[in-house]
Amino acid sequence: MSASSVSLTNVYKIFKGFSGEEIVAVNDISFQIEPGTFVTLLGPSGCGKTTSLRMIAGFENPTKGKIKIGDEDVTFIPPWKRDTAMVFQSYGLFPHMNVGENVGYGLKMRKVPVSEIHDRVSAILDLVGLNGFEDRPPSSLSGGQQQRVALARALVVEPSVLLFDEPLSNLDVLLREQMRVEIRRIQQKTGITAIYVTHDRTEAMTLSDTVIVMNNGKIVQTGTPFDIYEEPNSIFVAGFMGKMAYFPVKIVAWEGKNGIAELYDKKLTIRIAKTVTPNDAHQYVMACRPESLKIHENGKGAVPGVVATNVYLGNAIESYIKTEFGEIMVKSELHKERLCPEGSKVSLSIREDKTILLPLEQGIDLLSLNKAST
Amino acid sequence: MKNKWLKAILFSAIGIILIVWVFRTLETEFTTISIQRLKEAGLLLSQSVPSRSYDQWVSATRQQYPDILPFISEGNAEFGEEVRAVISSAADQAFFDWAQSLPFYDYGLESTYYEEVYFYPKRVEWEGHPVYLSFTPIIPEELGYVSGTLILLHDGSVIRNYGNLLTGFAVAFIVLLLCILFVNAFSKDPILVYTILIVFLIVGVFIAFPLYQAFRLTMLKDGVFSLEVWKYVLSNRNYLQALWGSILLGVLTATVSTAIGFLFAFTLTRTNVRGKKFFSTMATLPVISPPFSLTLSMILLFGSYGLITRRILGLTNVDIYGLDGLVIVQTMGMFPIAFMVLSGVLEAIDSTFEEAAMNLKASRWKVFSTVTLPLSVPGIASAWLLVFTNSIADFANPLILAGKYKVLSVEAYMEVTGMNHLDIGAALSIVLLIPTFLAFGLQRYWISKKSYVTVTGKPSGRILEVVSPGVKRMLFAMMAVISGFLISLYATIVAGCFVKNWGIDYGFTFDNIVEALQRGKDAIGDTTLLAAIATPIAGLLAMIVAMIIVRKRFPGKGLMQALVMIPYAVPGTLVGISFIIAFNKPPLLLVGTAAIIIINYIIRELPVGVESGIATLRQIDPSIEEAAQSLGADTATVFRTIVLPLIRPAFISSLSYTFVRSMTAVSAVIFLISAKWYHITILIYNFSENLRFGLASVLATTLMIIVLAVFWGLRFFVGKSSSMQKNIITR
Known part of the structure; x- marks a missing residue:
């Protein structure tokens, strides 16, 4: 398999709405995907991730911009002449063909000899764990099996780029986890370039080499799953990757990448997120994950509050603490902590090394940020 | 991008x-x-010029060769002779006056003195005709020298026409070339673009163009714009009477049909009477029954020599011809339309509503009058309108059964075939459109807004008995009577085949069958052949149009959809008339050919096929086709290997529909048949007009057998594949 690079340069997609208004689905995005890497386009629905993928596949024409696969400019090349294969959310299996015919379809289109088609189909079905399913109609398979067939059908043509459009969202939780592992395993084994679209952050984290976070048709951040989770460059990314607690702070001084932040009467030394440069003109918030907060029964912590609710999760406990900045969730491992009853006065301490400074965009209300649960 | 432009332009x-x-x-x-x-012709002619008395020769030549006009000028200036035009009429004078004004006239004359023929190589215009001028020396044998000049005007229209034809071809080639080059250069999907262009060409030429031509003809008088035709049509008492006749007939038929349709639909969806399958067959069968068949049996049973009226009841002065007969026949033929609409509506009304009402202590009658009936009002209205438009557009039944009663469709036909008044016929059939459009508008803007019924997709399957046993028995009896009547009508036609001379001699015979098949075999063959040719074309075209309408984005899609749907609303009479108006001259001289009949079948049955294709395709997940595309299948391959197999049920039902409708067509085809290509339904009509009811019965029965065979045969096919259809619907 010859894995190819994929690059988008200043790509726009503008749709016409029903009343003639323009809807900018993709707004000037550019990125470069190295051969053999697994890249995820992550974002909420309507962020333009699927449209971007469909433009790479050739189902949509970009309004502006250039798309290249390998060295070839494919911007105006129809899907059937591109060396891509797509795995769809709804599988898109041909209901009038059996599994073998489904998987062999792409090879038939490529005029591969019948005997070779047969061999390659059974080899690929082996790979996805569906050995001997050739003669079954797709409708007789379970959802997970159908998606494996769809994956096999895309893989068997040895495309230079494999595209996934939320392939797991129609599966139940257990199957999803299993397929996630499977997809990553097969991608690693074949070394193929893969572009994966999802709104599920766990999928993005577990599958990808690189995650591209999109919002409102634009790329917000690109990075490894670790970077995206630990070093978000904005409140949007931070919030999209999981629950965050936000505290408004006043920066009194900068020491390189570290800001001296004032919270109540305490001074904290917090570093700014890797991808953000300090700017005196900006307002900043301190952001940390719920597991980096600690509840104290006394006033030892920086932020005073009252326990509103405790939620028992089995392996951990989520406590919702009412503070001046809204209700803040704290996640603690049960056996380590003593449970503070609801209504008791507590204080929160913040692990400075696990906390970052994020610029506060205008018009964002902290109280609502802390309340919003993801 | 720039490169492409350069390449395409180069x-x-x-x-x-x-x-x-x-x-x-x-x-x-x-x-x-x-x-x-x-x-050469001029030279040859010049040798026959006599030395004296030219006049006689000139007039003889003009008679013999109408495309060569000879003129003679006498004398040879070289020899110092006086040159004089030989003039014997005012026309000669006019010619010479004109000729002498031509710049090459003198040169032409001069050449002849040197015994040379001078042919002016350019075409000139003389009295509005394209002509060539030649000057040939006259050398009488007895003289041996040039005594004068023969000036010939050659008809240049053949050369001009040929030139025009070539120019036309050249333009067409250039347009085609530009199309191909630019589509290939700038479209991602040239096959799709060509398909769209071809579909537009087809609907433009065969739907929009004829209707436009028909409309234009009504606005012209002697080639100039005039409202004369419309003034005449709208002020003529006869036509207004016919318009009123059509509307009255439509109202009566629609009302009775909707009542019967509701009776069947209600009883079959809301009660558990026995024989549901039988009754629903009875209530759908007439849709595919050939035209004239019900009319024919009405005449056989209730006509002035009818079996029941004359033979059994002994009445002598009954007359089935007229409004009452028409209402009965149309109702029998059209209540199935109302039935199908209403049973769909009633099925969609969840019986939970009725259960809720009963639970609130409403009586059965109260449930019906306050829940079931109000909920089905929009359905009843649309059923009524649908029957109404069908009745107004109906042509076959009134043609035979109207008698002195006037309806518009028949008037239009009489104007065209009887009087050769194409413009009036066109105008009358356009008038027929008005009620149809009104009904359509009502349906679209009023009824659809009043509809409470939301189709949930899953009929609950439970039936709540909203009627008491007594009422149920009554409903059953009414359905039985109507079904019995319908069966007896069909049985009469079959019986008519074996009766010597209906009304007079009821003796048994096979003669009718022998004679009818003998005389009708060509018509049967033609009809079947033409329908068989049109069927696959119409079916495929419908599926292709459905695919591009549902799945592709392109400018003018709404226009295409509207144009494709037009023949559904337009009465057959108008389609027929507009076809003979539009296609009676080159380059689209189709009148009298098989092609015009086939094309007519195709475009008339296209809307239904397209609609069912669209409905089926909308149920299919588009990612199935996208998956194929991403695996390397281009648009044509996707259509062939994915779309067509998936919408097979719609495809096959559209095939059977087209075939049946083409076999039983009357209203449009009656204008388009020729001595060479005849239609079996028209033959049935001719036989009935000549009171050869036996022969007509045989042909009608034959047609019924063919239609039923095809219908059930194809239904068998679809039935097999319907299990597959369930898997397709993933959305």
Whole structure:
């Protein structure tokens, strides 16, 4: 398999709405995907991730911009002449063909000899764990099996780029986890370039080499799953990757990448997120994950509050603490902590090394940020 | 991008130059050869010019060769003789006056003195005709020298027409070349673009163009714009009476049909009477029954020599011809339309509503009158309107059964075939459109807004008995009577085949069958052949149009959809008339050919096929087709290997529909048949007009057998594949 690079340069997609208004689905995005890497386009629905993928596949024409696969400019090349294969959310299996015919379809289109088609189909079905399913109609398979067939059908043509459009969202939780592992395993084994679209952050984290976070048709951040989770460059990314607690702070001084932040009467030394440069003109918030907060029964912590609710999760406990900045969730491992009853006065301490400074965009209300649960 | 432009422009420039060069060469070549022949003809002619009394020779020649006008001028200026035009009429004088004003006239005369023929190689215009001028010396044998000049006016219209034809071809080639080059250069999907262009060409030429031509004809008088035709049509008492006749007939038929349709639909969906399958067959069968068949049996049973009226009841002065007969026949033929609409509506009304009402202590009658009936009002209204438009557009039944009663569709036919008044016929059938459009508008803007019924997709399957056993028995009895009547009508036609002379001699015979098949075998063959040719074309075209309408985005899609749907609303009479108006001259001289009948079948049955294709395709997940595309299948391959197999049920039902409708067509086809291509339904009509009811019965029965065979045969096919259809619907 010859894995190819994929690059988008200043790509726009503008749709016409029903009343003639323009809807900018993709707004000037550019990125470069190295051969053999697994890249995820992550974002909420309507962020333009699927449209971007469909433009790479050739189902949509970009309004502006250039798309290249390998060295070839494919911007105006129809899907059937591109060396891509797509795995769809709804599988898109041909209901009038059996599994073998489904998987062999792409090879038939490529005029591969019948005997070779047969061999390659059974080899690929082996790979996805569906050995001997050739003669079954797709409708007789379970959802997970159908998606494996769809994956096999895309893989068997040895495309230079494999595209996934939320392939797991129609599966139940257990199957999803299993397929996630499977997809990553097969991608690693074949070394193929893969572009994966999802709104599920766990999928993005577990599958990808690189995650591209999109919002409102634009790329917000690109990075490894670790970077995206630990070093978000904005409140949007931070919030999209999981629950965050936000505290408004006043920066009194900068020491390189570290800001001296004032919270109540305490001074904290917090570093700014890797991808953000300090700017005196900006307002900043301190952001940390719920597991980096600690509840104290006394006033030892920086932020005073009252326990509103405790939620028992089995392996951990989520406590919702009412503070001046809204209700803040704290996640603690049960056996380590003593449970503070609801209504008791507590204080929160913040692990400075696990906390970052994020610029506060205008018009964002902290109280609502802390309340919003993801 | 820039490269592409350059390439496309370069190639089209080269192409245009090549095409122009080829066609210019062809034209010059042809002109040269033609001129050479004309020259030789002139020379030959000049040898027959006598030395005296030219007049007689001139008039004789003009009679013999109408495309060569000879003129003579006497004398040879070289010898110092006086040159004098030989003039014997005012026309000669006019010619010479004109000729002398031509710049080459003197040169032409002069050449002849040197015994040379001078042919002016350019076409000139004389009295509005394209002509060539030649000057040939007259050398009488007895003199041996040039005594004068024969000036010939050659008819240039053949050369001109040929030139025009070539220019037309050249333009067409250039347009085609530009299309191909630019589509290939700038479209991601050239096959799709060509398909769209071809579909537009088809609907433009065969739907929009004829209707436009028909409409234009009604606005013209002697070639200029005038409202004369409309003034005449709208002020003529006869036509207004016919319009009123159509509307009255429509109202009566629609009302009775909707009542019967509701009776069947309600009883079959809301009660558990026995024989549901039988009754629903009875309530759908007439849809595919051939035209004239019910009319025919009405005449056989209730006509002035009818079995029941004359033979059994002994009445002598009954007359089935007229409004009452028409209402009965149309109702029998059209209540199935109301039935199908209403049973769909009633099925969609969840019986939970009725259960809720009953639970609130409403009586059965109260439930019906306050829940079931109000909920089905929009359905009843649309059923009524649908029957109404069908009744107004109906042509076959009134043609035979109207008698003195006037309806518009028949009037239009009489104007066209009887009087050859194409413009009036067109105007009358356009008037027929007005009620149809009104009904359509009502349906679209009023009824659809009043509809409470939301189709949940899953009928609950439970039936709540909203009627008491007594009422149920009554409903059953009413359905039984109507079904019995319908069966007896069909049985009468079959019986008619074996009766010697209906009304007079009820003796048994096979003669009718032998004679009818003998005389009708060509018509049966033609009809079947033409329908068989039209069927696959219409079916495929419908599926292709459905696919591009549902799945593709392109400018003018709404227009295409509207144009494709037009023949559904337009009465057959108008389609027929507009076809003979539009296609009676070159280059689209189709009148009298098989092609015009086939094309008519195709475009008339296209809307239903397209609709069912669209409905089926909308149920299919588009990612199935996208998956195929991403695996390397282009648009044509996706259509062939994915779409067509998936919408097979719609495809096959559209095939069977087209075939059946084409076999039983009357209203449009009656204008389009010719001595060479006849239609079986028209033959049935002819036989009934000549009171050969036996022969008509045989042909009607034959037609019924063919139609039923095809219908059930194809239904068997669809039935097999319907299990597959369930898997397709993933959305």
